[in-house]
Amino acid sequence: MKFAKNILCIGAGYVGGPTMAVIASKCPGCKVTVVDINEERIRRWNSDDLPIFEPGLLDVVRSARGRNLFFSNDVVEGIKAADIIFVSVNTPTKTFGYGAGMASDLQYWEKTAHEIVANSDRSKIIVEKSTLPVRTAEAMERILQENKKGIHFEVVSNPEFLSEGSAIMDLLEPDRVLIGSRQTESGRKAAQEIAAIFAHWVAPGKIITANLWSAELSKLVANAFLAQRISSINAISALCEKTDADVGEISYAVGSDTRIGSRFLNASIGFGGSCFKKDILNLVYICRSYGLNEVADYWQAVIVINEYQQERFVRKIIKEMFNTIVGKKIVLLGFAFKANTGDTRESPGIHVARKLLEERAELVISDPQALANARKDLAGLADSVEYEPDPYRAAVDAQGLAVITEWESFKKLDFARIFASMRKPAFVFDGRNILDHQQLFSIGFNVFPLGKPNLTHFK
């Protein structure tokens, strides 16, 4: 079949895979190929055992795979055939040299740009999907224009705002699609071409065009603002615990102000995920590199509070369990960085688990999707950690439960049955405030919510 356009995506990860699956399902006239250097990943994208867990993803993949959606390891062939190339390779925080621990590691991006130049014999649009420091496109343009073939690459920024666990809904019904381009004739034309893809299912009013630098920076700023809300409410949760105020009531009261809004005000053990920390660190680094130290300090505080919140949670567990947890069995209910995903990147669960193990607790981790990743994250500590998908079995002889992830299934557990199988006194530390604390207290648990008064049976 002849397709109107050949779209390629380099990088079949959490962003590239779902995004391209939705584009293919909505644009049957386009051929969408997703390539990746990782053979195992591609093998799984071509099976029903997809490499990432995302509600609704398999149905979308199945609707288009083999028709106009293809997954392959052949990066070179993919580049040759493409009219439009989305790049969604990973851009992790740099671990070495200047900017280590702060700046983005752009080596995969740059390598990809060189591969594109080497294997192209006609002009193409290159779309930045990965989150990148502002003005990366300038460096990319320089690499891409260094070709001796007389072909033109127009670099466009189309940051991805999908959130894991709801990626398919976010892609099908986005709040907005942002497309940044050079404000030249060819830049605007390229932006229109990308907009036309999304126009197959997104209302025109939601497709925003901007200059290239605004689009690149908007992604960092959107994530920084979201994370800042969480750190703001988490900071207040600490004050609530000192004053008997209830952080849930405060979120509700404050979030009812339409100027503030109610979302992203759930107190938690801290935000995780591959983006928030990495993007804020990157923002901070960029600000410092321009000498904007006050601005950098302001955003850095969002991370400081996030680390403080995780640390506070661990300290509370130790203190309330009589200042020693040596040999005590503690169940982590959840390990994913949020519900509805198996992803554990930057999950607060990693920090909590490591700290509890340093205090020589015995850990059992129970999560419906994230146990395989949890094992990798805690590799080397295997002897003191058990991984048990069934929360009832996990809780037998345990002394404490700590909620790490807000899975719906945890709310529905039979806590009377769990309590009966545990050692006494039994403790619950609800790092997500998802459980019915009064009910747990009535059953006999000593309950330690976050930012709310404790409910204990101790005199």
Ligand code: UDX
């Ligand atoms: C995305 C974005 O692209 C990243 O910039 C953002 O900040 C986080 O989300 P994500 O899809 O979550 O990344 O990353 P990951 O799941 O690691 O996927 C990246 C894929 O690119 C991997 O499958 C990796 O094998 C592939 N890759 C990496 C290549 O195909 N070629 C490379 O040279 C490097």
Ligand code: UDX
């Ligand atoms: C985020 C952005 O939301 C998305 O737009 C961007 O493209 C990628 O980064 P993601 O990391 O997948 O998405 O999940 P998100 O729902 O934003 O949650 C991030 C973290 O914040 C999770 O650990 C979550 O549990 C936590 N969180 C979220 C809270 O602690 N409280 C809240 O009220 C909301």
